[in-house]
Amino acid sequence: MTRLVRLYPRAWRDRYEEEFLALLAERPPTLGDLADTIRGAVDAHLNPQGEVEPSPWTHRLPGLLALIAGAMWSAVVLAFVFWQDGGWAVAVLIPASLFLMFLSLPGDYMAAHGRHIAAVVGVIGLCIVVANLPYSVATVVTGVGGYLIALGGMLTLAAIRADIGPAARWLLLVLAVIVPAAIGFPVAMGLGNLTENETWVLVSALPYGLAWVLVGLRLAIRGSATLTDLPTSPIEPEVGAA
Amino acid sequence: MSGQRFGRFGETAMWILVALRDGPHNVVPLLDEVRALDGRVGPGTLYGAVARLERLGLIEPTTNGDGRQAYRLSEQRGGVPS
Numbered sequence: 001m002t003r004l005v006r007l008y009p010r011a012w013r014d015r016y017e018e019e020f021l022a023l024l025a026e027r028p029p030t031l032g033d034l035a036d037t038i039r040g041a042v043d044a045h046l047n048p049q050g051e052v053e054p055s056p057w058t059h060r061l062p063g064l065l066a067l068i069a070g071a072m073w074s075a076v077v078l079a080f081v082f083w084q085d086g087g088w089a090v091a092v093l094i095p096a097s098l099f100l101m102f103l104s105l106p107g108d109y110m111a112a113h114g115r116h117i118a119a120v121v122g123v124i125g126l127c128i129v130v131a132n133l134p135y136s137v138a139t140v141v142t143g144v145g146g147y148l149i150a151l152g153g154m155l156t157l158a159a160i161r162a163d164i165g166p167a168a169r170w171l172l173l174v175l176a177v178i179v180p181a182a183i184g185f186p187v188a189m190g191l192g193n194l195t196e197n198e199t200w201v202l203v204s205a206l207p208y209g210l211a212w213v214l215v216g217l218r219l220a221i222r223g224s225a226t227l228t229d230l231p232t233s234p235i236e237p238e239v240g241a242a
Numbered sequence: 243m244s245g246q247r248f249g250r251f252g253e254t255a256m257w258i259l260v261a262l263r264d265g266p267h268n269v270v271p272l273l274d275e276v277r278a279l280d281g282r283v284g285p286g287t288l289y290g291a292v293a294r295l296e297r298l299g300l301i302e303p304t305t306n307g308d309g310r311q312a313y314r315l316s317e318q319r320g321g322v323p324s
Contacts, residue, residue, distance in 0.1 A: 022269065023270055023288075039286055040285070040289060043290050047249070049297045
């Protein structure tokens with residue numbers, strides 16, 4: 001229950017966390033209190049009180065992008081699995097949702113963690129090169145493995161940006177990337193020859209989209225600076241200036 | 243008390259003011275008293291109301307004799323300082 005306090009914005013926690021936890025210690029919360037705390041956290045993000053100015057609407061954009069990308073990915077996977085039609089949608093909308101996921105990463109985060117994003121771009125580029133090499137087990141393993149690293153990397157970066165803790169990030173990574181990969185990889189080795197009975201394996205791609213929906217939702221609620229309003233760095237005083 | 247400012251926290255905020263009329267309250271007794279007046283109020287709702295009241299300058303934090311966090315009506319609203 002006490003972990004739910006982390007759902008509140010930083011400014012709120014700085015002001016009320018200690019006394020809030022003391023209250024929970026003295027009045028053990030019920031399930032209703034748990035739901036009430038979650039509602040309170042959502043309200044604290046949407047209607048921040050105190051001295052902090054409400055963040056501009058543009059700060060919701062990265063989260064909304066991530067949310068839309070995750071929803072698009074999930075919808076395409078479900079449509080393909082259930083109707084086994086719309087290969088064009090997979091070919092167009094999956095890359096489009098990947099592009100949106102990538103777009104949701106920049107902003108202040110790019111300024112602070114540019115090298116990580118550069119690494120993701122590098123891995124994606126390498127995968128494209130490897131995947132286009134002549135077919136062999138090695139190229140498929142490297143290509144698929146590289147894509148998984150890139151997908152996991154993007155999701156992890158977004159989760160860090162959404163201020164999701166390390167334990168939850170790992171859980172997200174395992175459930176949305178590693179386990180689905182373990183299920184889908186054997187089939188992915190012969191991806192071009194999926195029969196109708198094997199398309200269910202593609203359901204394993206669904207958790208990735210759902211993970212982005214969750215991360216996007218949290219990011220949209222919390223808000224995050226965008227490239228249009230990066231915080232300005234304080235000017236360092238010149239040492240030794242006369 | 244503006245409904246637009248308080249939203250769903252309006253009623254709880256009102257009961258907090260009523261409870262604090264008798265003097266400063268620690269957080270736990272405050273929750274108990276508001277629950278006695280307003281029914282089942284959760285900690286999230288209590289603090290949603292407290293944050294709004296504090297922002298509007300209607301209540302202010304203080305400490306009781308035991309050094310624990312408490313709230314009282316702010317002096318500018320006619321509250322009696324402890």
